[in-house]
Amino acid sequence: EVQLVQSGAEVKKPGESLKISCEGFGYRFSNFWIAWVRQTPEKGLEWLGIISPSDSETRYSPSFQGQVTISVDKSINTAFLQWSGLKASDTAMYYCARHVAKRSPFDYWGQGTQVTVSS
Amino acid sequence: DIVMTQSPDSLAVSLGERATINCKSSQSVLYRSNNKNCLAWYQQKPGQPPRLIIFWASIRESGVPDRFSGSGSGTDFTLTISSLQAEDAAVYYCQQYYDTAMYSFGQGTKLEIK
Numbered sequence: 001e002v003q004l005v006q007s008g009a010e011v012k013k014p015g016e017s018l019k020i021s022c023e024g025f026g027y028r029f030s031n032f033w034i035a036w037v038r039q040t041p042e043k044g045l046e047w048l049g050i051i052s053p054s055d056s057e058t059r060y061s062p063s064f065q066g067q068v069t070i071s072v073d074k075s076i077n078t079a080f081l082q083w084s085g086l087k088a089s090d091t092a093m094y095y096c097a098r099h100v101a102k103r104s105p106f107d108y109w110g111q112g113t114q115v116t117v118s119s
Numbered sequence: 120d121i122v123m124t125q126s127p128d129s130l131a132v133s134l135g136e137r138a139t140i141n142c143k144s145s146q147s148v149l150y151r152s153n154n155k156n157c158l159a160w161y162q163q164k165p166g167q168p169p170r171l172i173i174f175w176a177s178i179r180e181s182g183v184p185d186r187f188s189g190s191g192s193g194t195d196f197t198l199t200i201s202s203l204q205a206e207d208a209a210v211y212y213c214q215q216y217y218d219t220a221m222y223s224f225g226q227g228t229k230l231e232i233k
């Protein structure tokens with residue numbers, strides 16, 4: 001069974017760093033891109049970026065370029081999303097999702113990681 | 120960037136009736152190489168991640184009931200639920216995956232049971 005399992009909820013202070021994870025099960029991890037998507041009540045679903053586990057090719061949304069870093073460790077079937085200086089506006093639910101090609105839908109999603117940034 | 124606009128923002132439909140949700144893209148999402156529209160629909164229930172239900176505008180994902188159907192081409196798309204069931208209450212999102220430098224979603228349509 002295909003699963004994407006994300007790390008648990010986080011509560012952080014502004015300025016702190018954070019790295020959340022997304023581990024793939026039940027499929028050949030290197031054969032699928034991993035996307036990161038943010039969800040907030042105000043802006044809905046927003047795409048942050050994607051990474052190819054096979055060669056680490058990464059693309060970012062212009063809105064999030066420089067704000068987050070996406071990485072992958074294919075030896076442990078895990079993708080990561082990290083921040084070096086969190087802001088209150090980063091408070092959101094973050095999802096990872098897989099897709100087989102750049103021009104394809106996101107067919108499996110992780111359960112989500114709630115990130116709360118508050119002083 | 121391709122902007123996706125859904126209508127309506129919310130609707131209430133009686134059990135057994137038809138529900139229709141529209142999605143309009145600011146530019147065509149028809150991929151000439153395979154003559155398919157790069158348009159997906161997702162269903163999201165409270166506390167759950169989005170679930171893919173339709174892709175390439177009209178293909179049902181495995182396990183999705185056949186009361187769900189997608190149609191449209193170019194810039195105008197529709198998700199139809201032919202006979203609404205209680206478990207269909209959810210928020211529905213369209214997404215374009217034509218622009219691989221900037222995937223984008225509609226704002227969502229909340230479907231409630233009347």
